[in-house]
Amino acid sequence: MMLRKYDVIVVGGGHAGCEAAFSAAKMGSSVLLVTMNLQNIAQMSCNPAMGGVAKGQIVREIDALGGGSGMVTDKSAIQFKMLNLSKGPAMWSPRTQNDRMKFAEEWRLLLERTENVDFWQDMVNGLIVEDGKLKGVKTTMGVEIFSDAVVLTNGTFLNGLIHLGEKNFKGGRSGEGASYGITEQLVDLGFETGRMKTGTPPRVDGRSLDYSKMEEQPGDENPSKFSFSRETSALEKQRSCYITYTNDLTHEILRSGFDRSPMFNGAIKSVGPRYCPSIEDKINRFAERNRHQIFVEPEGWNTVEVYVNGFSTSLPEEVQYAALKTIPGFENVKMFRPGYAIEYDYFPPTQLKHSLETKLIENLFFAGQINGTTGYEEAASQGLMAGINAHLKLAGKDPFVLSRSDAYIGVLIDDLITKGTKEPYRMFTSRAEFRILLRQDNADLRLTEKSHQIGLASDEQLEDVRNKISITNKIKDVLNKTSLSPEEINPLLEEKNSALIKQKNKANTFLMRPHIALSDLRMASENLDKKLSKVDEGNLDALMQAEIQIKYEGYISREQDNALKLNRLEEVKIPEHTDYDSLSSLSAEAVEKLTKIKPTTIGQASRISGVSPSDVSVLLVYLGR
Structure with missing residues (x-):
């Protein structure tokens, strides 16, 4: 039997596979999603929940970029909580409990409604590779399916082994078989592999x-x-x-x-x-x-x-x-x-480029637990980026790469390919240097325009973002120009144990004080409340955005300056075939690590474990900087 040729084949129907298929197809690629069981697409294999600390920020970023996880999560949620509200907004993290069956159903329906996505139920047990370039996949039914790119999102299925007390049996998930053949072929092609473990409760x-x-x-x-x-x-x-x-x-x-x-x-x-x-x-x-x-x-x-x-x-x-x-x-x-518990194969992610394309095989992409991560959200974000970059690669365009100051997704991928991981990688807010910039409330402001430029985020999404920015600026303008008198504001300040005033001050200055919220100011001043009601258009997101931007203006400005300084190092490119052995002033460890990772910029090189500041200076001199 011969199936048609596709632009992109996605292997695996978990969170990474669903996002990869959805993004590549939305951008115009013909996509085939191959999975062992079509009834188990988008399974929540472990807990029935999405989001949480740092993970909630990732789901919001996926949504802002045009992915599907945010919409599917909302449509299948049974409970919503914003975590860490007692802390600053950089730590606020949305989390939902979800209906497990509804979540899977909503993803299946979303993919079925997506033009350019086809499905095939089968187990992929090999890749078709010619002259170091990906050409398609082989399945256990003996079918060869050809494509220009393949995204592997195999989850815990590669040589999966389930442990229960003294018993163990082969499987990728309870009640489902493991996948064989791919690991062995990739090792033969020169890939390094390892084993990881995860577990689930009764x-x-x-x-x-x-x-x-x-x-x-x-x-x-x-x-x-x-x-x-x-x-x-x-x-x-x-x-x-x-x-x-x-x-x-x-x-x-x-x-x-x-x-x-x-x-x-x-x-x-x-x-x-x-x-x-x-x-x-x-x-x-x-x-x-x-x-x-x-x-x-x-x-x-x-x-x-x-x-x-x-x-x-x-x-x-x-x-x-x-x-x-x-x-x-x-x-x-x-x-x-x-x-x-389940043990499974993964491939150390230092073997990938920032686009999630493998360095060894052209047009082969890895996403999800195959890269050593744990968690639905981490997997979904990688699937999204792999799908985007598979499409862009076939279109002859530059890869879409998010920096560490752009998104938690940028931090995640940079950590993986620059530092690697020897244990299942999970995202935390502490991993991000710029977490005041990377808040859950502003993911759309940070990312939607970037995604729209590459053809993923819709015109409607971009229009909504521009409208939110416009209303936010109008609200800030009112707060910056409206004065509040001592008679209006002092009762509130006294109640909040904040210093009283003797003459009029602008509303924004009070918002910068701890424990003073925008809602407090509106209750204290009827004039301010009327002015804001004329411009806020009932947009609660814009009101929150204006309040956060004014209250944390100093912190945000400082972090933006730091990001700009560090991003200058990201602009200094390192030629792909640099011979580090020829740079005698580099330490032996730096030569070893730089040769293995092959960083594309000085910024990335500086984050590699074992590369010292003096090694970075040597590289800058070598590059004429």
Whole structure:
């Protein structure tokens, strides 16, 4: 059998694969999404949630760029929370609980509505490579499908091995087979590979839980949403999550199974995610703690299935069950399926360019867990960028690369290809030098115009952004020009324990004070409130934007200056075939690392571990700077 030739073949239908197919097709490429089971597109393989600290910022960036994750998340959300509101806006992070089945359905429908996307259910077990250039894929059904580019988004399926107590069996996910052939072929072609581990907790029957013994965790009173688009709306009703805790008896039972745990008996040799440890790892590493939080998360609107967040484990199922029954509210628990660990192949991402194209094989792109990341959001953002760059490469255009001051996505990809990773990489706000610039509220202002220029973000998206900027500027203008008298403002200042005034001051100066919000000023001054009502057009996003820009103006300005200084080093290009061995003043470690990574700019070279400031100076002299 012979299928037609495609511009781009995307292998894998997870979060990375969906975004890769969606972006490349929206930009005009013909796309074939090949996945082992079409019923499992966009599976939330682990927890039924999107966003969180730094991850929520990534979902907003994906949406601002024209990707699908934000819209799909909004349409399948059952709860919305803005995390870290007690901190500054750089730390505010949106998070949703989602209906697992609805999330997968919405992604499937979105892809089916996208012109240029075709589907094929099969397992890819090889690549067609000629003269160092990608030509297509081979499948287990013996079908050869030709294309000009391929994006591999294999998740945990490459030689996947599931561990449950002393048992292990081949699989890429519970109930699904592993994928074979690709790793072995890529190694033969010269790629370096490694193994990583991740895990998942048991799923239980919500009807068997006693929620009266747990702490209820409702969603926000006035929920927001992820997508900036007009296509989605905020939730009108929400489902609560709950918190309960392990105890000494829980830990005692779990410890009784340690000798049968693949974590401790040597069966698992690979590295797991540091920031999402298994329950056995937690009670082993933090033996002094007599309890750990357990988040009880519903899997959807209408299902009784519950996700036991915080109880990731690969202990024998009978040990898991006995330990669960000691947790308050879980005394009569019924388990749907036990937790397990899974080991899988990944490819150290230093083998990639910033475009996520591999350095060894032209027109072959990697995205998601194959690059050593963990998390739906990290995977989706890489899929988006790989899909964009596969399309641009075939169109003969320059790659679309986001800098570290442009987006968390830029930080993520630069970290991966410059520093590599030996453990599953997860995004945190602390990884970004410019997090005051990279807020969740301004992702559209930062990225939509860039995306529109390459043909991904729609005209409607760009129009909405320009309208938001216009209204924000009008609001700022009112605040900068309107004076407030002592009679109007002093009662508020006294209430907030802030210094009183003796003469009129502009409204913006009060907004710069801690604990004074724009809503406070509007309540204090009827005149200001009337003026703002004439220009704000009911745009709550613009009002928030104006308030943040005025309140944090000094910090934002300083960070923009720092970004400009550092970005100058990004403009100093390093020729691709530079012979670092010939630069005798470089340290031996710098020569080794620079030769392996092949940085494209001085900025990237300066971030490579082992390249010192003096090595950077040598490179600048060599480049005539």
